[in-house]
Structures are given as C-alpha cells and as structure tokens.
Amino acid sequence: xxxxxxxxxxxxxxxxxxxxxxxxxxxxxxxxxxxxxxxxxxxxxxxxxxxxxxxxxxxxxxxxxxxxxxxxxxxxxxxxxxxxxxxxxxxxxxxxxxxxxxxxxxxxxxxxxxxxxxxxxxxxxxxxxxxxxxxxxxxxxxxxxxxxxxxxxxxxxxxxxxxxxxxxxxxxxxxxxxxxxxxxxxxxxxxxxxxxxxxxxxxxxxxxxxxxxxxxxxxxxxxxxxxxxxxxxxxxxxxxxxxxxxxxxxxxxxxxxxxxxxxxxxxxxxxxxxxxxxxxxxxxxxxxxxxxxxxxxxxxxxxxxxxxxxxxxxxxxxxxxxxxxxxxxxxxxxxxxxxxxxxxxxxxxxxxxxxxxxxxxxxxxxxxxxxxxxxxxxxxxxxxxxxxxxxxxxxxxxxxxxxxxxxxxxxxxxxxxxxxxxxxxxxxxxxxxxxxxxxxxxxxxxxxxxxxxxxxxxxxxxxxxxxxxxxxxxxxxxxxxxxxxx
Numbered sequence: 001x002x003x004x005x006x007x008x009x010x011x012x013x014x015x016x017x018x019x020x021x022x023x024x025x026x027x028x029x030x031x032x033x034x035x036x037x038x039x040x041x042x043x044x045x046x047x048x049x050x051x052x053x054x055x056x057x058x059x060x061x062x063x064x065x066x067x068x069x070x071x072x073x074x075x076x077x078x079x080x081x082x083x084x085x086x087x088x089x090x091x092x093x094x095x096x097x098x099x100x101x102x103x104x105x106x107x108x109x110x111x112x113x114x115x116x117x118x119x120x121x122x123x124x125x126x127x128x129x130x131x132x133x134x135x136x137x138x139x140x141x142x143x144x145x146x147x148x149x150x151x152x153x154x155x156x157x158x159x160x161x162x163x164x165x166x167x168x169x170x171x172x173x174x175x176x177x178x179x180x181x182x183x184x185x186x187x188x189x190x191x192x193x194x195x196x197x198x199x200x201x202x203x204x205x206x207x208x209x210x211x212x213x214x215x216x217x218x219x220x221x222x223x224x225x226x227x228x229x230x231x232x233x234x235x236x237x238x239x240x241x242x243x244x245x246x247x248x249x250x251x252x253x254x255x256x257x258x259x260x261x262x263x264x265x266x267x268x269x270x271x272x273x274x275x276x277x278x279x280x281x282x283x284x285x286x287x288x289x290x291x292x293x294x295x296x297x298x299x300x301x302x303x304x305x306x307x308x309x310x311x312x313x314x315x316x317x318x319x320x321x322x323x324x325x326x327x328x329x330x331x332x333x334x335x336x337x338x339x340x341x342x343x344x345x346x347x348x349x350x351x352x353x354x355x356x357x358x359x360x361x362x363x364x365x366x367x368x369x370x371x372x373x374x375x376x377x378x379x380x381x382x383x384x385x386x387x388x389x390x391x392x393x394x395x396x397x398x399x400x401x402x403x404x405x406x407x408x409x410x411x412x413x414x415x416x417x418x419x420x421x422x423x424x425x426x427x428x429x430x431x432x433x434x435x436x437x438x439x440x441x442x443x444x445x446x447x448x449x450x451x452x453x454x455x456x457x458x459x460x461x462x463x464x465x466x467x468x469x470x471x472x473x474x475x476x477x478x479x480x481x482x483x484x485x486x
Contacts, residue, residue, distance in 0.1 A: 006057050008067055010124040015071070018117045019081045027115045029092070029337040031360055032123070034110035034130060037353055040138050040324040044457030045447060047141050047440060048109055049172045050133035051099045051420070052430040057125050059426060061090050090118050091424040095417040097363070099430070100175050100440035102447060103134075104377055104462045106353075107363045109329070111417060116336075123331045131327035132165065133172035139296075139321040140176025141444060143314050145452055146296040148303060151311040153195045154181040155291060156319025169319045175436050177444075182313075190433040196313075197261050197289070203230040210240045217244050217255070224248070224258040225289060228274070233265060238274045242281045259287030259310070267292065268305040275308035289313060295322070296454055332356045346475045352398055357464065359471055363416040366392065366406070367446065374446050375411060376404075380465035388413055397464040397472075 021027055039046050063071075063085040071077050071085070092114020103109060110126060112119045144152045154173040160166030163185075170178075170186035180193030187194035198216055206212040209231060217224040226244065228237025241260050248254050260278075262270055267290050278286045290302075291313035299312060316322060335342040335358065344358030357379060364378040364386065376394050386392065389408040396402040420428045431439070450458035464472070 003056060003060055005060055005062065005064055005067070006125055007061055007063055007121075008070070009057075009128065010121060014120050014123060016076070017120050019077055021117050021120070022081050022084060023078075027117050029113060029342075030116045030119050030333060031335040031342060032112040032119050032331050033108040033334050033356075033361070034112075034126060034329055034331050035106055035108050036131075036134075036327060036329040037105050038328060039105060040135055040321065040327055041142060042324075042455075042457075043138060043142060044451035044453070044459060045138075046103050046134055046327075047137035047176050047443075048097045048101045048103045048130070048134055049099050049137035049175050049436075050129040050131075050168075051096050051110075053129045053133070053168065054094075054096070054110070054126055055420065055426055055428065055430060057129065058090050058094065058122065058421060061088070061122070063088050088118075089424065090122070090421070091115065092118055092421065093419065093423065094421040095362075096420045097416045098418060098436075098439070100137075100436040100443060101416065102374070102443045104460050106357070106462050107377055107379055108361060108417065109134075111361070113360075127329050127331055129168075131329045133168055133175075134329070135321050135324070135327040136169045136172035136319065137176035137440075138327075139318055139324075140173040140178050141440070142296040142454060143294075143299065143312075143318055144177030145444075146299040146303070146454060147312055150309070151179040152177065153311065153313045154178045154183070154315075154318060155196070155313040156315035157181075157183045159316040160319045166319060171433055173318060174433055175440055177437065177441065178314075178318075179311075192433050197225045198227055200227060200230045200263075203227065209236055210243060213240055213244045214247070217248060217258075221248075221253055221255050222257065224255040225287070226260050227263060228260045229262055229264050229270075233262065233270050234273055234277070238277050242277065242283065245283050245286065246281070257287070258283075259289060261289040261291065261313070262309075263291045265292075267309065268302050268307040271302075271308040272306065287311060291315065293317065300454060334361065335359055344471055344475060346472065346479075348476075348479065355472075355476075357468065357472060358475055359468065361468065365414045365416055366394070367412045367414070369410055369412050372446060373448050374451075374460055375406070376461040376463055377416075378413075378463050378465060379468060381468050381471070384465055384467055386413055393466065394461065394463045395469075396461060397469060400469075402461075 095111040097109050154170050157166040167186045170181040170183040171190050174192045180195040182196045184194050203209050203212045213226050226241045228241050271288050287310040289311050290309045294314045295317035333345050335344050342360050346358040347356040349355050360382045361379055362382050366375045368375045392406040394404045
C-alpha cells in the first residue's frame with residue numbers, strides 16, 4: 001500500500017510519557033510484550049496477522065516538520081524534547097510470530113526490546129495493526145472451516161469501518177483462508193484474486209432479466225455467474241439463466257466457469273431446487289454461489305441442511321467480525337535493563353489471568369511427534385534450553401495440579417518468535433499474502449478437530465516453564481511482603 005507517515009498514530013499519553021522519560025534522563029532498554037487474553041468469537045485459537053504493516057510502520061517512523069509544528073502548537077511539549085524528536089527513529093529489536101501462525105492466549109505475539117522512549121511510542125500503532133488483522137484473519141478461518149473446503153470470497157468492503165479496515169481486513173481474510181476478495185484495491189496492493197459477479201442494479205437497468213443475462217454472458221464469456229434473485233428466483237431467475245446457458249452451449253461458447261448466485265431467501269431450499277433444475281437441464285457442472293449476510297454459523301447450518309451451494313460470498317459479518325468486534329491485544333512491560341541485565345517486571349490484578357508474565361521470554365510450540373498435532377505451547381525464559389530427547393514437564397500455570405510429562409522422543413519443539421528488527425534494521429522479509437495463506441492452511445492442519453469446532457472448542461494449553469513460573473511467584477511473594485516490584 002501507499003506508505004504513510006503514521007508516527008502520530010498514537011495515544012496522546014504516549015507522547016507525554018515520552019517527554020517525561022526524556023526530562024528525567026530515563027531511557028533504559030525495556031521489554032514489552034504484545035499478547036491477548038481470550039480467543040475471539042469463542043474460538044479455540046486465533047490467527048496472527050498484520051506483521052507486514054507493522055514492519056512498514058517501523059521503517060517509516062519519524063517526526064516530520066508538520067508533526068513537530070503540530071506538537072508545538074499544543075503548548076505542552078518543551079523545545080528540547082521537540083528538538084530530540086526531529087532526529088527520532090527506531091533503534092531497537094523486535095521479535096514476532098510470523099503472520100498466518102496459529103496462536104493462543106497469553107503468549108507474546110510481538111516482543112519489543114528497545115529504549116523505553118521508542119518502545120512507548122509504538123505501542124498504540126502496533127496494537128491497532130495486530131489487533132485488527134488478527135481478528136479478521138481468525139474470523140475468516142472459522143468461516144472457511146464451516147464451508148468445508150468450498151471457496152469463500154470476501155465481499156465486505158462496503159460494510160467495513162472505513163477504507164483501511166476494508167482493504168487490510170480483506171488482506172487478513174485472505175490470510176485466514178478466503179480465496180479472494182471483491183476489494184479491487186486490496187487485490188492490486190497485495191496481488192490476491194479479485195472476485196465478484198454483478199449486482200441487482202445490472203438486471204434492473206435492462207427491460208427484462210433475460211436480456212440482462214445474455215449481455216452479461218457475452219461480455220464475460222470466461223465466467224458467467226448470473227444473479228438470479230432480482231425478481232423471482234425459481235420462476236424467473238433460474239429458468240432465464242438456463243436459457244442463456246443453452247444458447248451459449250448451442251453456439252459453442254460455453255464458459256469455462258458458469259453458474260448462478262443466490263443473494264436472498266431460504267438458501268437451503270432455493271439452492272436445492274435450483275440444483276435440481278440445472279441438473280435436469282444438463283448443466284450439472286454449473287456452480288451455485290450464495291451470499292446474503294452469511295457467517296460461520298449460518299454456513300454450518302446450511303451445510304447440515306444439505307444446501308446445494310458450491311461457494312460462498314461473505315461480507316458484513318466477516319469484515320467487521322460482527323459477533324466479536326475487538327481482538328483485545330495488550331502491550332505490557334515485562335523487564336527493564338539495569339547495569340546490563342534485564343530486571344523482570346510484573347503487573348498485578350485481582351483476576352489471576354490478568355497478572356502478566358515477567359522477564360525476557362520466548363515461546364515453544366510442542367507437537368505430538370506421531371500425529372504432528374499441537375500438544376501445547378510453552379512460554380519460557382530466553383536463557384532456558386530444551387532437548388527433545390529429554391522428558392518435558394508441562395503444567396497449567398493457574399491450576400498447577402494439572403501436569404503432563406512428555407517422554408523424550410515423543411514430541412518436537414518449534415520456537416515461534418523470530419527476529420524482525422535488530423538494532424533498528426529490518427532483518428525479515430514478509431512473504432506474499434498468498435504464500436502466507438498457504439502457510440496458514442498448514443498451521444490450521446496442526447490443530448485437532450476438537451480445537452477447530454465452532455462451538456465449545458477444546459482449549460490448547462499455554463504453559464509456563466518451571467523457571468518462569470518460579471520467577472513469577474518470587475516477584476509476587478516480594479510484592480506481598482511489601483518490597484514492591486524488583
């Protein structure tokens with residue numbers, strides 16, 4: 001997409017804190033973690049997306065002359081701080097889970113290691129980007145799962161919350177499994193398939209439905225998919241579509257791809273009746289596309305009812321993630337460097353799930369060796385080392401009595417966080433969106449069916465290493481004993 005300077009895409013308090021750090025000569029290196037606490041849409045997993053846009057944002061991070069002038073006009077920032085901002089750029093390290101990866105609550109999706117002024121500034125934009133695209137990618141993966149291998153097209157641009165949400169949301173939807181999008185700008189920017197048919201207005205602009213179908217089929221002989229529900233689906237739309245298909249066949253101009261689209265009414269009933277009519281007319285390979293306010297639950301229900309639908313156009317409920325409009329990712333301080341050593345920090349809460357995990361951490365995905373399926377994720381300190389030949393103890397960090405010992409040789413490990421920026425320089429190349437989509441499909445195949453089901457899915461455990469668990473409780477005990485954070 002067109003590169004914009006998004007440096008002021010931040011909450012005001014980030015800038016006031018930055019000036020506070022600057023005035024107090026406080027600019028130690030710190031570690032911030034991006035993570036989320038609950039899977040969206042009551043899912044058993046989520047899909048990480050948005051990293052490419054985070055990279056572009058960090059690369060282009062700077063305060064232009066207009067930015068400095070605007071901040072000066074607020075009359076809250078001192079000249080020495082504004083002078084510092086004129087040469088501002090990101091100098092830290094960023095680690096992240098690659099886009100398209102299956103993710104679970106509480107584990108760091110992005111780890112920022114940087115001077116605190118720099119790390120503080122990027123909080124809002126990083127969350128904005130990762131939260132939005134991860135939300136839509138997750139929703140898309142659920143919709144595609146419900147479609148059971150049928151093609152799902154993203155059709156939501158006109159209902160999205162603005163141009164960026166529509167375009168980047170479509171990008172995320174393709175990552176999550178959609179075969180393409182109706183959003184031409186997204187298709188152009190990210191080289192993904194542009195898909196669509198025509199609207200009811202095309203039919204209504206002609207004297208009759210049959211003429212509208214004939215002209216459309218002549219214009220687009222490689223893909224004649226006709227919208228049949230403008231007037232009467234079964235008494236007019238489908239019969240007229242069949243007439244056009246017969247004419248094309250007799251003229252030797254049969255399209256490679258052809259069929260009908262249903263956009264209203266009882267899709268189960270209409271699709272089955274339409275399928276029967278098309279088959280009896282000899283057009284057994286004609287496809288039936290359905291749209292009309294679909295989501296994963298309705299598609300699942302239509303599948304159960306035996307609907308004769310081959311592909312799905314999903315709009316509003318996908319591009320807005322209507323049932324769960326926010327991802328809920330957070331950005332929390334995990335450590336501060338003192339005398340060359342990172343000192344762990346922890347945020348407390350009366351809710352045990354909101355107590356953060358301190359220190360410099362990484363994540364290991366644990367796979368069952370025999371099946372290749374995900375067994376659990378393990379959050380560990382970066383200094384810890386593991387061998388797949390040794391027994392691995394996993395335990396629930398809240399319900400600690402829930403323990404599992406994996407025998408050496410029965411599992412495999414994969415470290416999820418990879419370096420993205422090192423000392424301010426990008427060391428990572430983002431794959432194409434279609435390559436990320438293919439990777440995402442492989443990732444989803446590592447989940448058990450019980451985790452992917454739409455209702456009451458099995459939760460994958462995210463465990464803490466023994467060393468991290470002990471560090472966390474040492475900090476808690478120190479605070480409880482009145483010593484404060486250490």
